Amino acid sequence: DSGxxxxxxxxxxxxxxxxxxxxxxxxGDLSVYWYQQSLDQGLQFLIQYYNxxxxxxxxxxxxxxxxxxxxxxxxxxxxxxxxxxxxxYFCASSVSGTSGNEQFFGPGTRLTVL
Amino acid sequence: EDQVTQSPEALRLQEGxxxxxxxxxxxxxxxxxxxxxxxxxxxxxxxxxxYSAGEEKEKxxxxxxxxxxxxxxxxxxxxxxxxxxxxxxxxxxxxxGNKLVFGxxxxxxxxx
Numbered sequence: 001d002s003g004x005x006x007x008x009x010x011x012x013x014x015x016x017x018x019x020x021x022x023x024x025x026x027x028g029d030l031s032v033y034w035y036q037q038s039l040d041q042g043l044q045f046l047i048q049y050y051n052x053x054x055x056x057x058x059x060x061x062x063x064x065x066x067x068x069x070x071x072x073x074x075x076x077x078x079x080x081x082x083x084x085x086x087x088x089y090f091c092a093s094s095v096s097g098t099s100g101n102e103q104f105f106g107p108g109t110r111l112t113v114l
Numbered sequence: 115e116d117q118v119t120q121s122p123e124a125l126r127l128q129e130g131x132x133x134x135x136x137x138x139x140x141x142x143x144x145x146x147x148x149x150x151x152x153x154x155x156x157x158x159x160x161x162x163x164x165y166s167a168g169e170e171k172e173k174x175x176x177x178x179x180x181x182x183x184x185x186x187x188x189x190x191x192x193x194x195x196x197x198x199x200x201x202x203x204x205x206x207x208x209x210x211g212n213k214l215v216f217g218x219x220x221x222x223x224x225x226x
Contacts, residue, residue: 002157033213043158043201045213056213090157092214099145099205099212100165105157 003027004106006091012112018079021109025072025093031055032074033094033103034066038087049074050097081113116141116206118217126223127192135187135200135220143207147185148214149178150201158201161187192224 003026011019025032034046045058049068060066063081068074078085088110092103117140127133139147146165150158162171164180171178175196177188187200199221203214 002159004157031212035214042218043203043214043216045215048213058213088155094212097212099207100163101212102148102160102163103214104160105150107157108155110155 002104002106004091004093004104006089006106006109008109009107010110010112012114013081014114015081015083017081017113018077019081019111021076021078021089021091021111023074023076023091023093023106025074025091026104029093029095029104030072031094031097031101032068032072033092034060034074034076035090035092035105036087037090037108043090046076048097055097078111083113086111086113116204116215118202118204118215120200120202120217120220122220123218124221124223126225127189129193129224129226130191132188132190132192134189135202135222137185137187137202137217138183139185139202139204140183141204141206141215144204145207145212146205147180148203148205149185149187150203152199152201152219154199161200189222192222194224194226197222197224 005024046060048056092105094101149161162178199219203216
């Protein structure tokens with residue numbers, strides 16, 4: 001158990017809908033990262049927050065947005081869902097926002113868009 | 115652009131048959147190379163961090179090494195419970211953020 005929690009575990013929804021994925025980092029960690037894992041793309045970085053502020057962005061679609069709240073939990077919002085958004089979404093956390101820190105991953109949310 | 119290539123894509127071993135997994139990387143300013151283990155449908159589990167060429171780290175039957183262009187994950191006398199996908203990732207020098215760039219992984223199957 002990494003100490004990172006994610007809810008829900010599974011999400012099944014229809015095209016065009018909007019969903020919210022939730023992540024609680026390990027106790028004491030200030031940075032939260034979101035990754036997407038699909039069969040054809042592997043693990044891809046989406047976005048990083050550090051202590052409530054956006055720190056870095058990857059190839060995150062404009063339909064996707066995220067935020068980190070004062071209690072350091074984070075939410076990833078996915079809207080206007082398409083079939084291709086079906087994937088595993090992982091949250092990770094690290095102690096700080098500096099390079100070289102290990103990132104610890106949560107169990108993931110499996111999103112299925114029908 | 116930062117790139118990570120892992121080989122082989124898949125590896126089948128008999129219990130006790132030692133082998134190595136390879137991770138080749140191209141990155142400007144390596145800040146860290148990370149190894150993770152991932153079981154099907156689960157989140158990646160952190161194994162090792164390597165920071166500079168020549169560094170080695172060990173944990174049970176696993177040993178990770180780093181050169182300037184690649185890293186190896188050596189598995190000594192593997193057991194069936196070592197079966198998993200092993201992921202390599204790099205963290206590069208950058209003005210903002212410290213994202214991980216992952217390789218596609220090596221799927222390891224150990225048969226008893």
